[in-house]
Amino acid sequence: MLIYNSQTHKKEEFQPIEEGKVRMYVCGPTVYDQIHIGNARTFLSFDVIRRWLIACGYEVTFAQNLTDVDDKIINRANEQGRTAEEVAAEFSAAFIEQMRRFNIMDPDIRPRATKEIGPMIGMIKSLIEQGHAYAADNGDVYFSVRSDPAYGEVSGRKVDDLMVGARIEENEDKRDPLDFALWKAAKPGEPSWPSPWGQGRPGWHTECAAMVHRYLGTPIDIHGGGSDLAFPHHENECAQATCCWHQGFANTWMHTGMLLVDGEKMSKSLGNFFTLKEVLDQHSAAALRLLMLQTHYRSPLDFSWERLEGAENSLERIATCMENLVWAAKHASGKADAERAAALIAAAEHAAAEFEAAMNDDFNTAGAVAAYFQLVTEANTYLDEVGGDADEEACYACSAGIAGAFAVLGVELREPKEELPVGLLGVAAGLVGYTGDSVDEAAEAVLAARAEARAAKDWGRADAIRDQLRDMGLVVEDTAAGSRIKRA
Numbered sequence: 001m002l003i004y005n006s007q008t009h010k011k012e013e014f015q016p017i018e019e020g021k022v023r024m025y026v027c028g029p030t031v032y033d034q035i036h037i038g039n040a041r042t043f044l045s046f047d048v049i050r051r052w053l054i055a056c057g058y059e060v061t062f063a064q065n066l067t068d069v070d071d072k073i074i075n076r077a078n079e080q081g082r083t084a085e086e087v088a089a090e091f092s093a094a095f096i097e098q099m100r101r102f103n104i105m106d107p108d109i110r111p112r113a114t115k116e117i118g119p120m121i122g123m124i125k126s127l128i129e130q131g132h133a134y135a136a137d138n139g140d141v142y143f144s145v146r147s148d149p150a151y152g153e154v155s156g157r158k159v160d161d162l163m164v165g166a167r168i169e170e171n172e173d174k175r176d177p178l179d180f181a182l183w184k185a186a187k188p189g190e191p192s193w194p195s196p197w198g199q200g201r202p203g204w205h206t207e208c209a210a211m212v213h214r215y216l217g218t219p220i221d222i223h224g225g226g227s228d229l230a231f232p233h234h235e236n237e238c239a240q241a242t243c244c245w246h247q248g249f250a251n252t253w254m255h256t257g258m259l260l261v262d263g264e265k266m267s268k269s270l271g272n273f274f275t276l277k278e279v280l281d282q283h284s285a286a287a288l289r290l291l292m293l294q295t296h297y298r299s300p301l302d303f304s305w306e307r308l309e310g311a312e313n314s315l316e317r318i319a320t321c322m323e324n325l326v327w328a329a330k331h332a333s334g335k336a337d338a339e340r341a342a343a344l345i346a347a348a349e350h351a352a353a354e355f356e357a358a359m360n361d362d363f364n365t366a367g368a369v370a371a372y373f374q375l376v377t378e379a380n381t382y383l384d385e386v387g388g389d390a391d392e393e394a395c396y397a398c399s400a401g402i403a404g405a406f407a408v409l410g411v412e413l414r415e416p417k418e419e420l421p422v423g424l425l426g427v428a429a430g431l432v433g434y435t436g437d438s439v440d441e442a443a444e445a446v447l448a449a450r451a452e453a454r455a456a457k458d459w460g461r462a463d464a465i466r467d468q469l470r471d472m473g474l475v476v477e478d479t480a481a482g483s484r485i486k487r488a
């Protein structure tokens, strides 16, 4: 399995630290509002990566934090006249709710920053003792960037370039403008915890580093997040973790590409800013997942409502194909053409192989999905051509392959349309004196009566049958493979 490591800018053969096991961490949200669909794309990407690793037999331990203390939360609380705790609690719950709606698997471990203050203080103390951090007079604690010779390696930056290029805020408490806060002294009214440096709260980068170490142990196999987190967040997480514990931090860094809306950067001022909740209120999770998976996770993803509508249509096409395959298998005449059946089975095997190869090539979900779109097209052609003489085994092989592939991707296909209503027994009894208790047989009897009426040009009777079915919400569909009764 090849994974693109954004630290080395190369696809590398994946080698877990411990055989058969993968430990991965993905930075969670700062909980001050509903997440937008750009964030959702990142979480979906890592959900599918995790699902594929599990499908490949790895025992995956997945941790994701909730940043529940932060300037953004405090600002939101002040705007709304609430406490920061109230805002964080509301949007932590909202985040979890929307993730579940989006069919994202819960993490194995979901630490909350505010419950991890002790380990963070311990880490900062150790960094001070080792000469990598210092307490300033104002009660802040800063990491000394120049004390870490490896600083810049995660995001490919050179410290001296940062000095030239970066617009660094003036701060007289820092010894060097590049230094960043590990601990922030509390301003009046802010949430704070006691520490050796006075009341305060941890910096964001410290949260993740401490939680990774506590829950997964360092180094971990995969550390992920959106590409906007590579610098400074991931760089700073890595710097303090490696300086504190003298071990690697993450063997593979993975970063997801940004999300555009109609080709433009999403922003509130452009009016093209959408939260995950807004989108899931209008469309299925499966369609949004499918849309997103049709672009490789590292490439920019272009979202539009038209594309989402298109994904809904694709899902319907797939589900209908599977329904038709199962129906054709159940009604197989036993006179199937063996050569055609073998070709369809070969196509199903080819799709499975392509899917696996694509997923093993840096989680190329776009290629994986395309392999099954192709199979759906081939299955539809097969069903059209063979009419009622489909091969049972080939049909089931195809439908099982399609179901399995989309299940691995967490794209839930709709259930086959429900069984026909028992009311059909009464209709069949009235029309042809059917006395059995099988709804399927009753449907066949009604169809036979309809065919008979039509053959005899008894349009009154044919219409009466149609009307009786319609009263039960049913229609007759005439296809190349024969006629069937289904729900309207």
Ligand SMILES: [Zn+2]
Residues within 6 Å of the ligand: 026, 027, 028, 208, 209, 233, 237
């Ligand atoms: Zn993080």
